[in-house]
Amino acid sequence: MTATVTRRTMLASGAGLTMAGTRIAGASEPxxxxxxxITSWPRNLPGPGITAQRLADRITTMSAGRLTIQVYGxxxxxxxxxxxxGVQQGVAEIGHTASFFWTGKMxxxxxFTTVPFGLTPEEHMAWLEHGGGQALWDRLYAPFGVKPxxxxxxxxxxxxxxxxxIRSLADLKxxxxxxxxxxxxxxxxxxxxxxxxxxxEIFAALQSGAIDATEFLGPWSDRSAGFHHAARYYYWxxxxxxxxxxxxxxxxxxxxxxxxxxxxxxxxxxRSENAFAVAETEWHNAEALEALVADxxxxxxxPTDVLKAARRESExxxxxxxxxxxxxxxxxxxxxxxxxxxxxxxxxxxQAFLTARHAT
Numbered sequence: 001m002t003a004t005v006t007r008r009t010m011l012a013s014g015a016g017l018t019m020a021g022t023r024i025a026g027a028s029e030p031x032x033x034x035x036x037x038i039t040s041w042p043r044n045l046p047g048p049g050i051t052a053q054r055l056a057d058r059i060t061t062m063s064a065g066r067l068t069i070q071v072y073g074x075x076x077x078x079x080x081x082x083x084x085x086g087v088q089q090g091v092a093e094i095g096h097t098a099s100f101f102w103t104g105k106m107x108x109x110x111x112f113t114t115v116p117f118g119l120t121p122e123e124h125m126a127w128l129e130h131g132g133g134q135a136l137w138d139r140l141y142a143p144f145g146v147k148p149x150x151x152x153x154x155x156x157x158x159x160x161x162x163x164x165x166i167r168s169l170a171d172l173k174x175x176x177x178x179x180x181x182x183x184x185x186x187x188x189x190x191x192x193x194x195x196x197x198x199x200x201e202i203f204a205a206l207q208s209g210a211i212d213a214t215e216f217l218g219p220w221s222d223r224s225a226g227f228h229h230a231a232r233y234y235y236w237x238x239x240x241x242x243x244x245x246x247x248x249x250x251x252x253x254x255x256x257x258x259x260x261x262x263x264x265x266x267x268x269x270x271r272s273e274n275a276f277a278v279a280e281t282e283w284h285n286a287e288a289l290e291a292l293v294a295d296x297x298x299x300x301x302x303p304t305d306v307l308k309a310a311r312r313e314s315e316x317x318x319x320x321x322x323x324x325x326x327x328x329x330x331x332x333x334x335x336x337x338x339x340x341x342x343x344x345x346x347x348x349x350x351q352a353f354l355t356a357r358h359a360t
Contacts, residue, residue: 033067033262035254036092040080040101042200043073046284047221048246051152051277052096055248058269067262069094080198084249088145093254096151099247100181108321108328110181111335112137112148114243116314119339121153121278124243127338136331146249149270154244155281159235159302160215161206161227166235169305178202178214182317183240189313190306206230217244219288220281228297235300239310
């Protein structure tokens with residue numbers, strides 16, 4: 001006697017999900033997840049704002065909608081500087097931000113965005129991927145219930161915008177400057193009063209005179225923010241931020257609920273966006289710098305005494321991490337090992353080549 005196989009008996013017996021190559025509708029639909037992404041950036045701000053949205057789109061598309069990311073700009077669900085708290089407290093499953101905003105909670109977090117006179121974007125990626133940096137980053141953030149990823153990079157920065165010209169180290173003393181992270185500590189040692197305000201509030205503070213200067217990113221993002229309408233003097237090089245890694249932070253509770261293939265999609269979407277963003281900013285910064293000069297912006301190089309003092313104070317600030325011991329000292333040691341490792345190669349490769357290319 002031939003048994004009659006129905007859809008009910010097929011599912012009940014755990015039989016295969018296909019018949020003649022056709023998937024049975026409704027059978028074992030894959031898990032679907034909807035995550036909220038909170039960010040430190042205004043929506044679609046050139047540079048990090050665009051990166052955040054594109055990262056969300058990458059994850060949603062690569063997962064075929066199994067993991068959908070909904071993006072919220074700074075202030076929509078949490079304040080710009082409240083992203084770590086928001087992810088930790090369950091307001092959102094993922095955030096897009098920058099690690100140097102959390103130095104009040106974990107001082108060594110700054111190493112994972114940038115360090116004055118530190119690693120370039122390529123060197124920083126090499127440290128994370130091959131020098132043990134990612135493992136240290138994971139350990140540092142684990143007590144806060146989040147997992148970090150490099151997920152965007154605004155590249156090498158400019159030195160900042162000033163309402164008046166800086167001709168010597170003495171001209172910095174008493175200035176109020178928006179500058180976060182370790183750079184803020186270095187500038188404080190040079191007589192500057194560092195101010196930490198979110199990106200969306202910088203222009204108004206500069207225009208009103210509440211601050212005398214600001215750094216942010218590079219020409220593309222800075223021009224979009226309109227800083228050139230408030231300040232004329234634009235300084236280089238950006239010794240305080242030679243790299244601009246943005247981070248995606250994922251709640252560990254949400255991360256652990258994902259199957260391995262979705263975890264791999266998140267990880268590789270972040271890696272892809274990190275590389276793409278460096279290329280994007282390199283492309284747009286060149287055009288934006290030319291446009292700023294055409295608009296009357298005055299480019300100025302840092303005076304020699306400023307750079308000399310900044311290098312000295314940067315090393316003093318970094319030495320404090322060694323004294324703190326624990327994971328802070330481990331991160332410093334690992335980071336400095338990468339900087340030392342890169343020194344000779346960068347001197348004989350990029351530095352030598354660019355000097356030759358630009359020779360007149």
